[in-house]
Amino acid sequence: MDLLRFITCGSVDDGKSTLIGRLLYDSDAVSLDVLATLEKRRHASGAVDLALLTDGLKAEREQGITIDVAHKYFTTPRRKFIITDAPGHVQYTRNMVTGASNAYLAIVLVDARHGVIEQTRRHTLIAALLGIRHFVLAVNKMDLVDYDQAVFDRIVSDYQRVAQQLRLAQVVAIPMSALNGDNVVRHSRQLAWYEGPSLLQHLESVPVPADANPNEPRFQVQYVIRPQTEQLPDYRGYAGRIQSGTYHAGDQVRIWPSGLETVIEAIEVNQQEVATATAPQAVVLRLRDDVDVSRGDTIVPTTAHPAVTRALEAILCWMHERPLKAGRKLLVQHHSAVVKASVTAIVYKTNVATFEHHGADAAQLNDIVRVQLRTALPLVVDCYQQNRVTGALILIDEQTGETLAAGLVTETDPEFFASPAPAVAVFFI
Structure with a gap:
């Protein structure tokens, strides 16, 4: 069987951990001893607290939020899965970036009561930048809006504008209630107006690509x-x-x-x-x-053609409290290669609310910026859109060793730094 890696993302308390717990619980992927532990802790309504299957840290259980990235594994008769549960709080955006870096599909959860909010847009933007091509808009907590189709349609319409701005390749929208199990593994009578697949049915049918770069070893x-x-x-x-x-x-x-x-x-x-x-x-x-x-x-x-360069341009998710300014010296780590570098320019900053690009003198914590870098020694890289593995890097503080940013190489030739991105079709199912 093939393997699908996917991530759940979205704002805090949209139900990401509960959704993963429901997937595991209803697909019989939870061991008996874990089930016995879950039975001891239930919600006020009497339902099993499924979020405990992924929120393993003591602080997560006390606060009721996800802090660290959790990975869960399960198998159905059709496919193997690795699930990444990413934190929704803006404070832990760096953890979401880490989790999304190896995913092929993103489940973006939206609370049906609140709709598309800033963190929904931020996580979608990061997932798109990281090369994820398949998105599921999971409109969760439909039970709290009486399974109203009009609410679902309005959220889908709002998110479609996000998808068009980011030129997402494919978005599948599914109404559900992770707490009650509606449309997660099986279809729900409460959502009889919805004729599409359940979440698990869709996850089992998404094509998993082979090596994206067979001709460029x-x-x-x-x-x-x-x-x-x-x-x-x-x-x-x-x-x-x-x-x-x-x-x-x-x-x-x-x-x-x-x-x-x-x-x-x-x-x-x-x-x-x-x-x-x-x-x-x-x-x-x-x-x-x-x-x-x-x-x-x-x-x-000798037939392969990687870029060997000391000048490159990259999209960064800045992860440090200290702002980034042009001229800063740091280290670039590209897998095993570590070289000294400097940020020669901040080209622009992306507005998370509008996805517009604005000039900026500095990058603050959680900002998405495009920068130009110059390294002391040549790096052997590819653009991220051509190779997700060799097009990724991180920036490190050369004095403390702290991770400052995650980066995606966009250009390795200054003559093409300003070239526009190609258009991508958008489909809703």
Whole structure:
């Protein structure tokens, strides 16, 4: 069976943790001992507190909000799932960014009583920037508005404007009540006017893509294996994870950023030689020639064309209380590669309420900004839209080691920094 990774997002108290709990509970993915614990703690209405299945921190249970990112796993006869439960409070936006970075689908929850609000827009914007193409608008708590279709239609209309502004590829809108289980796993009589799929039915039918970059292999060295023992006096291997594409023993490859060429002598997986390996396998590559290869270097076939640059432009989600200003020195971490860099310019800041771009002198906590960076040493990167793995990076404070921002590479050639984005169709089901 294939695997679908998805994230639940939206504003605080829209019911994200309860929705995940309902998915697990109604699909029989909760163990008996956990069920027994849930039975001891119920809502005033007598319903099981399903949010406890994901809110595992003591502070989360005391405050009734999600703080950290939680991952849950479950399987149906048709598919395997990894669920990421992201916090809805604006204070924990950085955690939502982390959770969305590996998701393929986003469930955006909206409280039927409140409709589309600022945090709904912020989370949708972040998910779209992170390359998520499939969205589910989950209009939750329909039981609190008497399952009124007019309320649902109004929220769908409001969110459609958001989808059009962000040019989302596909949005499926589903009315539901996570607390009561309406339209989560099974259809509800209370929502007889709704003729679309339940949430689980839709999750089971969304196509899961294969490697998005089969023709552009990428492998970054994480560790150089040089045991120098009597049994292996001349052994030298380069360990890492294949980020995209497929590698073959015998491939002619180039080492970036040095540009040296050699041949893959052997590929090892779990200490066994294999003829080929593909993303996202962890492998050890052995090269024919004794060339200089270090942690952070990228090994690609000579037919591949990554950008090797010291100047790039990126979208940042600023995650630190101290504002970002042009000229600031920091570190850029691109997987295993860490280089010194400076922010040469803040191109614009995105207004979360309108999605318009405005000039800005600084970026505050949780701001979405586009910046230009210049690094001390070349980085081997791709634009995020072409490769989600090699187009992502983080910014780090070089003195404290704190994470300052998550970044998505948008351009690696200054001549194209101002090029417009392509149009994308919007569909509602």
